[in-house]
Amino acid sequence: MERNKTIVGRKFLSLALVSLFVGLIGGVLASITYIKPDFLHDFQGLSKLRPIHVSFVMFWIIIAANGGVYIGMSLLSKNKPLKLISNLQIILWIIALLGIGYSYLIGDFGGREYWEFNPIWALPILIALVLQLVNFIHLAKSLEKWPVYVWMWMSGTVFFLLIFIENYLWLFPYFRAHFITDMTIQWKVNGSLVGSFNQLVYATAFFMMDRINGTKEFKIGSSKLAFSMWLLGLGNMMFNWSHHIYTLPTESYIRYIGYIVSMTEWIIFLRIVYLWKNSLNDFKKNYHYFPYRFIMASDIWVFINVGFACLMSIPALNIFTHGTHFTVAHSMGTTIGINTMILLACVFMFFTPKKIQDAKPSKSLSIVFWVIQLSLLSLFLSLKISGVIKGFWQLDANQSTFYEMMQGLRPFFIVFVISGTVLMLGFFYLIGTIYRYSRINKNQPYESEN
Amino acid sequence: MKIKTIHVFLLLSVLYLLYSLNIYLKPLQVKEVTTVNKFDMTEGRLVWQKYNCQACHQLYHLGGYLGPDLTNVYSKYNGNADVIKGFVKAGIRQMPSFNLSTEEERLLIEFLKETDASGSSDMRNYKVLPNGMIEQDGKK
Numbered sequence: 001m002e003r004n005k006t007i008v009g010r011k012f013l014s015l016a017l018v019s020l021f022v023g024l025i026g027g028v029l030a031s032i033t034y035i036k037p038d039f040l041h042d043f044q045g046l047s048k049l050r051p052i053h054v055s056f057v058m059f060w061i062i063i064a065a066n067g068g069v070y071i072g073m074s075l076l077s078k079n080k081p082l083k084l085i086s087n088l089q090i091i092l093w094i095i096a097l098l099g100i101g102y103s104y105l106i107g108d109f110g111g112r113e114y115w116e117f118n119p120i121w122a123l124p125i126l127i128a129l130v131l132q133l134v135n136f137i138h139l140a141k142s143l144e145k146w147p148v149y150v151w152m153w154m155s156g157t158v159f160f161l162l163i164f165i166e167n168y169l170w171l172f173p174y175f176r177a178h179f180i181t182d183m184t185i186q187w188k189v190n191g192s193l194v195g196s197f198n199q200l201v202y203a204t205a206f207f208m209m210d211r212i213n214g215t216k217e218f219k220i221g222s223s224k225l226a227f228s229m230w231l232l233g234l235g236n237m238m239f240n241w242s243h244h245i246y247t248l249p250t251e252s253y254i255r256y257i258g259y260i261v262s263m264t265e266w267i268i269f270l271r272i273v274y275l276w277k278n279s280l281n282d283f284k285k286n287y288h289y290f291p292y293r294f295i296m297a298s299d300i301w302v303f304i305n306v307g308f309a310c311l312m313s314i315p316a317l318n319i320f321t322h323g324t325h326f327t328v329a330h331s332m333g334t335t336i337g338i339n340t341m342i343l344l345a346c347v348f349m350f351f352t353p354k355k356i357q358d359a360k361p362s363k364s365l366s367i368v369f370w371v372i373q374l375s376l377l378s379l380f381l382s383l384k385i386s387g388v389i390k391g392f393w394q395l396d397a398n399q400s401t402f403y404e405m406m407q408g409l410r411p412f413f414i415v416f417v418i419s420g421t422v423l424m425l426g427f428f429y430l431i432g433t434i435y436r437y438s439r440i441n442k443n444q445p446y447e448s449e450n
Numbered sequence: 451m452k453i454k455t456i457h458v459f460l461l462l463s464v465l466y467l468l469y470s471l472n473i474y475l476k477p478l479q480v481k482e483v484t485t486v487n488k489f490d491m492t493e494g495r496l497v498w499q500k501y502n503c504q505a506c507h508q509l510y511h512l513g514g515y516l517g518p519d520l521t522n523v524y525s526k527y528n529g530n531a532d533v534i535k536g537f538v539k540a541g542i543r544q545m546p547s548f549n550l551s552t553e554e555e556r557l558l559i560e561f562l563k564e565t566d567a568s569g570s571s572d573m574r575n576y577k578v579l580p581n582g583m584i585e586q587d588g589k590k
Contacts, residue, residue: 045544045546050506109501174477181480235462239466318584323511
């Protein structure tokens with residue numbers, strides 16, 4: 001019976017893994033155009049491959065995050081998710097993924113960056129998000145006291161839906177009539193959407209930590225510090241987005257709000273530094289438990305990325321990194337290093353049969369885990385260095401041509417492509433492992449559900 | 451009265467909605483600075499999206515990373531639309547050729563004329579203020 005509780009969430013996670021698979025292939029193929037300019041040239045190369053990569057890895061995060069919410073809420077709530085609603089959601093997501101894939105392959109664009117597909121395919125996603133909210137409310141009704149992760153899941157679900165609608169305001173000519181305001185809204189949306197799915201993903205991490213620690217009293221979930229951090233993150237989701245547009249000649253106050261609110265992220269960074277010894281103890285205590293390793297990895301990537309984010313949010317430094325691969329490294333570091341690691345922890349926690357979870361992880365699985373971390377680090381550094389070089393080029397009084405600058409970055413792009421390929425293979429191995437787990441011992445309980 | 455989590459959440463949400471509304475109303479408040487036809491410009495932006503120019507190019511350094519920033523490409527070629535049309539039609543290096551209709555070409559040029567008129571994306575034109583903020587040092 002317990003096993004049935006997480007079945008809806010696991011369906012979402014399975015679909016999300018398919019999206020990750022597609023996104024990874026798109027990413028590696030897209031990266032090849034950086035070192036082999038005529039690669040798939042007749043297919044329109046990067047203009048099709050980049051959206052395939054970006055959209056599908058983003059859908060991996062969004063769908064898996066929704067799966068995490070279902071798993072968490074189903075285990076906490078006395079109610080069961082409404083089956084009709086969740087099944088309809090899955091069907092809508094499948095329609096959207098197929099439609100978007102088709103839209104990209106035939107070059108039927110029309111949307112904006114990250115959402116380049118024909119906007120018609122946003123409709124099934126929108127309905128699926130509304131249904132997610134309906135089921136969330138149904139599950140939350142039976143909870144008397146909300147631990148912090150329920151608040152985070154709620155705020156992430158509500159705001160993701162609202163901002164997703166805002167994402168399509170450009171369909172009305174009124175919002176496109178003033179170019180700078182249009183760009184401001186576009187990056188308001190992009191910044192806040194990331195913030196809202198971060199709420200969903202980080203909540204799942206807190207939820208898993210409480211379960212790993214085995215406390216029924218929601219040790220993390222009821223801590224005042226966790227609530228403070230949630231509200232700090234929520235405030236950043238709402239108001240820090242303008243650190244993306246310091247160079248855009250929009251109103252000063254908009255840029256100052258982003259600057260000031262972004263600086264509060266130093267609190268998060270300093271907290272990590274202050275608690276590093278506790279984190280180290282947690283790492284040692286739980287290292288044997290394979291899903292935990294992904295949480296450990298995400299903690300380290302949080303430290304690295306929040307540190308860089310704090311620096312990049314200072315406009316005087318942002319001028320060196322804006323529009324460069326330094327920013328791409330940040331996106332990769334956060335979406336892969338933080339979001340993907342947390343979601344993989346969730347996947348392994350709720351897909352691995354108890355018998356296997358009790359045993360020490362196999363040597364090959366351990367090796368793949370570290371190969372993924374090292375290849376991500378190498379990809380991250382190659383982009384960071386490329387970004388620094390481009391940043392100085394952007395400010396150089398005797399600027400060479402764009403082509404010459406890009407040629408100079410070629411060695412780093414080669415490292416980027418190799419690291420990306422290894423990373424993809426590592427993730428494929430993990431996806432294959434999960435597929436095997438889901439096929440064997442179907443009737444075994446899942447440790448995490450006990 | 452004890453401040454509860456829900457109060458803080460609602461306060462933040464209301465502030466966020468007011469802030470959003472303020473931004474949505476900007477097009478009504480901002481005076482037009484260009485001579486570009488508003489309809490052409492808004493439709494030109496759709497041409498930019500239809501051909502997914504953003505996959506490789508940037509506007510104000512926001513967008514793809516394979517090609518150069520195009521915010522000021524119009525003035526870079528001294529307003530010579532034929533040069534820009536030539537790049538689009540023939541392609542260059544990684545850039546494939548795009549088969550735009552004559553009307554789409556015109557709308558795209560109008561859009562790029564507008565982005566150019568909106569300011570400069572050249573990082574060398576920014577100055578750093580004592581508080582760490584950056585400002586465009588003159589329009590171009």
